[in-house]
Each structure stands twice: as C-alpha cells, then as structure tokens.
Amino acid sequence: xxxxxxxxxxxxxxxxxxxxxxxxxxxxxxxxxxxxxxxxxxxxxxxxxxxxxxxxxxxxxxxxxxxxxxxxxxxxxxxxxxxxxxxxxxxxxxxxxxxxxxxxxxxxxxxxxxxxxxxxxxxxxxxxxxxxxxxxxxxxxxxxxxxxxxxxxxxxxxxxxxxxxxxxxxxxxxxxxxxxxxxxxxxxxxxxxxxxxxxxxxxxxxxxxxxxxxxxxxxxxxxxxxxxxxxxxxxxxxxxxxxxxxxxxxxxxxxxxxxxxxxx
Amino acid sequence: xxxxxxxxxxxxxxxxxxxxxxxxxxxxxxxxxxxxxxxxxxxxxxxxxxxxxxxxxxxxxxxxxxxxxxxxxxxxxxxxxxxxxxxxxxxxxxxxxxxxxxxxxxxxxxxxxxxxxxxxxxxxxxxxxxxxxxxxxxxxxxxxxxxxxxxxxxxxxxxxxxxxxxxxxxxxxxxxxxxxxxxxxxxxxxxxxxxxxxxxxxxxxxxxxxxxxxxxxxxxxxxxxxxxxxxxxxxxxxxxxxxxxxxxxxxxxxxxxxxxxxxxxxxxxxxxxxxxxxxxxxxxxxxxxxxxxxxxxxxxxx
Numbered sequence: 160x161x162x163x164x165x166x167x168x169x170x171x172x173x174x175x176x177x178x179x180x181x182x183x184x185x186x187x188x189x190x191x192x193x194x195x196x197x198x199x200x201x202x203x204x205x206x207x208x209x210x211x212x213x214x215x216x217x218x219x220x221x222x223x224x225x226x227x228x229x230x231x232x233x234x235x236x237x238x239x240x241x242x243x244x245x246x247x248x249x250x251x252x253x254x255x256x257x258x259x260x261x262x263x264x265x266x267x268x269x270x271x272x273x274x275x276x277x278x279x280x281x282x283x284x285x286x287x288x289x290x291x292x293x294x295x296x297x298x299x300x301x302x303x304x305x306x307x308x309x310x311x312x313x314x315x316x317x318x319x320x321x322x323x324x325x326x327x328x329x330x331x332x333x334x335x336x337x338x339x340x341x342x343x344x345x346x347x348x349x350x351x352x353x354x355x356x357x358x359x360x361x362x363x364x365x366x367x368x369x370x371x372x373x374x375x376x377x378x379x380x381x382x383x384x385x386x387x388x389x390x391x392x393x394x395x396x397x398x399x400x401x402x403x404x405x406x407x408x409x410x411x412x413x414x415x416x417x418x419x420x421x422x423x
Numbered sequence: 424x425x426x427x428x429x430x431x432x433x434x435x436x437x438x439x440x441x442x443x444x445x446x447x448x449x450x451x452x453x454x455x456x457x458x459x460x461x462x463x464x465x466x467x468x469x470x471x472x473x474x475x476x477x478x479x480x481x482x483x484x485x486x487x488x489x490x491x492x493x494x495x496x497x498x499x500x501x502x503x504x505x506x507x508x509x510x511x512x513x514x515x516x517x518x519x520x521x522x523x524x525x526x527x528x529x530x531x532x533x534x535x536x537x538x539x540x541x542x543x544x545x546x547x548x549x550x551x552x553x554x555x556x557x558x559x560x561x562x563x564x565x566x567x568x569x570x571x572x573x574x575x576x577x578x579x580x581x582x583x584x585x586x587x588x589x590x591x592x593x594x595x596x597x598x599x600x601x602x603x604x605x606x607x608x609x610x611x612x613x614x615x616x617x618x619x620x621x622x623x624x625x626x627x628x629x630x631x632x633x634x635x636x637x638x639x640x641x642x643x644x645x646x647x648x649x650x651x652x653x654x655x656x657x658x659x660x661x662x663x664x665x666x667x668x669x670x671x672x673x674x675x676x677x678x679x680x681x682x683x684x685x686x687x688x689x690x691x692x693x694x695x696x697x698x699x700x701x702x703x704x705x706x707x708x709x710x711x712x713x714x715x716x717x718x719x720x721x722x723x724x725x
Contacts, residue, residue, distance in 0.1 A: 189444075193447070196451070210473070211473035212473075213473075214472075214473035214474040214486065215473045215486070217490065217500065217501045217502045218487075218490055218500075218501075219500045219501075219502050219503075220502055245558050246558065256686065256689060256690075257689060257690055257693065258690050273500075275487070275490045275491060275494065275500070278487050279487065279491050282487060284555070287555045288547075288548040288551055288552070288555045288701065289548060289555075290541075290544065290545065290548065302577075302578045302635055303578065303637070304637040304638075314635060314637070314638060316632065316633055316634065316635065316638070317580050317633045317635065318632055318633050379690065389687060392577075392578065393688075393691055394691075395690060396690075396694055397690065398555075398693075398694065398697065400555055400557070400558070401552070401555065404552055408474035408485075408487075409473075409474070412474075412487075
C-alpha cells in the first residue's frame with residue numbers, strides 16, 4: 160500500500176495495516192470502553208446508594224458509621240471549596256473581617272453544633288430571606304438616630320459607648336476603668352437593652368445567634384476597643400445563603416457532616 | 424487470556440459483535456431514558472425519596488424538618504424519641520400538610536390577611552433568591568462602596584456649650600452689647616464660668632456632654648445646629664437668634680464625620696449591597712407582573 164501510494168507510513172501505521180493487529184486494537188478499545196462504562200455505572204450506583212443512606216440516616220446516627228462519615232467528608236470537600244471557602248476560608252478558620260465564624264471549634268453561634276443544627280443553618284441560611292432562616296435579631300447600630308429596625312431603641316452617646324466597652328473588658332477579665340464599667344453595666348442592662356440578646360450573664364444566646372461576650376472568641380475584629388466600638392456604633396448583621404435552594408439535599412447533608420467532623 | 428475471552432467482540436465475527444454492541448447501546452439508552460422519566464420533577468413517585476420522611480399527595484415532608492421539629496417540640500433527637508413521639512409528630516406534620524393542601528384547594532390564602540402577607544413575603548424571597556444566595560466579588564463591593572461613599576462615614580460628635588441670657592434680655596443696644604461683650608471675652612480666652620458669671624449667662628441645658636450629630640440636631644434645632652456643625656474646636660459663635668431667643672455657642676470639640684475605610688465598613692457594605700440587589704430584583708418582578716396583568720382601575724384613580 161505504501162508502495163502503491165508512494166507514501167512512507169510510520170511504523171505504528173504499518174503495524175496497524177496487519178488485520179490481526181488491527182482486530183486486537185479494536186477489541187482492546189471496545190473492552191476498555193465497556194469497562195469504563197461499567198466502572199462509571201458502578202461508581203454512580205455506589206454514590207447514589209451512599210447518598211440515600213446518608214439522607215435516610217438520623218443525623219445523630221451518622222457519626223457512628225465510619226464509612227458514612229468518610230463518604231460524606233469526601234463528597235463535601237470539593238463542595239465546601241467551591242461554595243463556602245470564600246467566606247469561611249479553605250481551612251474552615253473563618254474570617255473575622257467579614258464576621259464569618261470559624262467552623263473548627265466547639266463554639267457555635269447558632270445551635271449546638273450537631274449535624275442537625277448545622278444542616279438547618281445550611282438549608283435555610285442566616286438572614287437569607289428564607290422564612291425558616293435564622294433571622295430573629297441583629298446587632299443594633301447605636302450611633303445612629305434609629306439604632307434598630309425591629310423595635311424602638313435609644314441611641315447611645317459616645318461616652319455611653321465607651322462605658323459599655325469598659326464593662327465588656329471587665330467581663331472578659333481584661334484591665335478596665337472600674338467607674339466607667341459600672342456605668343457601662345447600667346447601660347448594658349438598661350438603656351441599650353443588650354441583655355435582651357446577650358443575656359444578663361453575657362454568655363449570649365445560640366438560639367438567636369447572639370455571641371458570648373465573656374470568652375476571648377471574636378466574630379468580628381480582634382476584641383480591641385476599636386472593633387468593639389465599630390460593632391456597637393454601626394451594628395452587625397452577618398448572613399449566610401440558604402443553600403437548600405442551590406445545592407442538593409445530599410450535598411447539604413454531606414457539608415453538614417463535614418463541618419461537624421471538622422469541628423471535632 | 425483476557426483478550427481471547429472476549430472473542431464475541433472479535434473483529435472476525437461482525438454480525439455477533441454488531442448485535443451485541445447494538446443491544447448494549449439500546450439497554451443503556453433505555454436505562455438513561457427510564458431514569459430521566461421516573462425521576463423528573465413532577466413525576467408521580469411511588470418510592471419515598473431518601474430525604475423525605477413522608478409524601479402527602481406527592482408533597483414531601485422533609486426528614487431534616489422532622490428532626491428539627493422533634494428537637495423543638497419534645498427536646499429529644501429523632502433517635503432518642505419514643506415510637507409514640509415519632510408517630511405523634513409525623514401525624515401532626517401530615518395533618519398540617521393536608522390542611523395546607525385543602526386550604527389551597529379552597530383558595531383560603533387569597534382571603535386570609537396573614538396568609539396573603541406570608542405569600543407576598545414568600546414570593547419576594549423567591550424572587551430575590553439569586554441575590555440572597557450569591558456571594559458578591561470583592562471588586563463589586565468596592566465599587567458599591569465608592570458609589571455610596573456617603574453612607575459609610577463615622578457619625579459626627581460635638582461637645583458644645585449653648586449659652587443663653589440668665590434673665591430676659593432687653594431688645595435694646597445694652598442687651599446686645601452685653602452679648603457681644605461675652606463673645607469677645609470668650610474669644611480672648613476667658614474661662615466659660617467667669618464669662619457666664621460676669622455677663623449674666625447660663626447654659627441652655629440642651630446639650631449635655633458629647634452629642635452625636637443627629638442628637639445635637641434634634642436638641643439644638645436646625646438654625647443653631649447649622650452654625651454649630653461648621654464651627655471648629657474652641658470657636659465661639661456670634662450671638663445667634665433662634666425661636667426661643669438669643670444664643671452663644673461655644674464649641675469645645677467638634678469631631679466631624681469621617682469617611683470609614685472600606686475594610687472597616689465592609690460588613691455593612693456587604694449587607695447594603697445585597698439588600699439593594701434584592702430590592703432591585705423585587706422591583707423588576709413587580710414591574711413584570713404589572714406589565715402582564717390585566718388591571719382595570721376606577722376612573723377617579725387613573
């Protein structure tokens with residue numbers, strides 16, 4: 160053939176001209192395609208079966224199954240990187256500049272960190288507009304004429320804000336001006352109504368997402384007077400999308416399991 | 424050995440191979456079509472999807488909601504709940520679902536004010552779901568911050584002494600002379616207390632220590648505040664007349680509003696950006712509904 164056309168074929172092509180060789184190649188290619196299809200089908204079947212198992216399990220049973228836990232974590236990692244890491248960081252450490260909490264510790268702004276609690280937050284979000292979202296309270300902006308949109312609250316003077324800051328410093332057992340802290344205590348429990356969300360013992364309320372003010376963990380900033388002042392004067396209202404309308408139920412549950420297992 | 428076992432696919436036996444490949448292709452196609460057909464949205468389902476605890480007339484009751492309600496209602500997890508608690512909760516959730524479906528059949532939402540409000544809120548939320556679930560890029564936030572920079576400034580704070588005559592001031596030259604004398608004395612650096620005693624002035628009581636601008640505006644009134652906010656530290660105003668008489672303003676400290684850096688205002692910018700986007704989408708939806716609706720309006724309101 161090469162002689163007839165006058166073209167010198169490369170060695171591989173010459174090898175393929177042989178019918179026996181050609182048959183072998185096509186048979187091999189066919190077998191590879193079939194095996195690949197079979198592998199893809201088996202993999203899809205396995206994922207589908209595991210997804211169903213993950214969704215059918217009661218959330219507090221999931222940690223007891225190492226296989227399910229492994230499957231969920233493996234499935235969730237790329238989803239987390241794509242959708243969550245932008246705010247909460249690739250290492251789940253959070254971002255205090257934007258008030259995205261760390262997902263690695265034992266401290267939870269909403270709920271108690273069970274898979275069920277995390278799943279509810281993921282499904283419906285925080286201040287996402289979904290009617291099942293966590294959206295019962297915001298941090299008022301006390302340096303504005305109308306600090307709170309939900310009900311009437313008085314603005315605070317700069318001096319009162321300073322006093323509250325001193326009170327918070329004292330509560331965290333940091334050096335503080337005792338007289339100012341005493342006045343701040345009165346503002347906290349009176350005019351500003353801080354106790355209503357953060358509770359009288361300042362330990363916060365994880366039902367409405369009010370942070371604990373007695374520990375050294377900060378949702379926004381670093382706990383400096385400036386960052387405390389910014390929170391008190393301008394308010395805070397972080398949000399998280401309702402992933403239930405974006406991701407599949409299985410993906411949401413896998414994410415919840417991943418976050419749960421990362422926090423332990 | 425493996426290749427020899429696959430002799431059915433041998434190139435020599437074309438009819439058998441073609442038949443086999445055709446059959447595999449047909450089976451695969453049927454499987455894909457069947458999967459699509461029986462799992463498509465709106466399809467009548469006989470099997471319970473794994474994420475649901477029940478289907479009532481094809482409407483799902485979510486397993487996650489069931490677990491959340493179990494915790495909220497009985498304060499136990501679903502695994503720890505008794506069979507009685509499980510049955511009771513499921514029964515209640517089924518009851519609610521069926522009643523909701525019946526209410527929709529009876530068109531109850533269109534006449535019940537609470538249901539109407541809930542429906543409006545639900546549609547607004549649905550319309551804005553793209554905005555609420557999107558994460559704006561940093562560049563978009565910075566652009567928004569620059570476009571709305573006026574919103575992101577600190578609140579001005581002033582500490583001001585607002586002096587008024589202690590006794591009624593005659594409208595004559597002597598009265599005005601007294602006020603001008605007090606202004607000159609203050610500008611020459613005499614102490615506030617001494618000038619007040621010497622010229623018969625007292626503080627109006629409208630300003631008490633540091634005041635945020637908006638509070639000072641309310642307390643002083645528009646005329647005095649307009650002057651006060653332009654004053655510098657330690658500046659003394661000329662005698663000013665307001666609706667309640669003469670005033671002299673002594674600015675002890677005036678911290679004017681300052682632009683907040685993007686980093687400091689970022690969380691607020693983020694919320695405002697998303698709120699604006701949601702409002703914009705809701706306006707568009709309303710406009711779209713308005714345009715396609717057949718609305719007849721009474722002549723007097725046209």
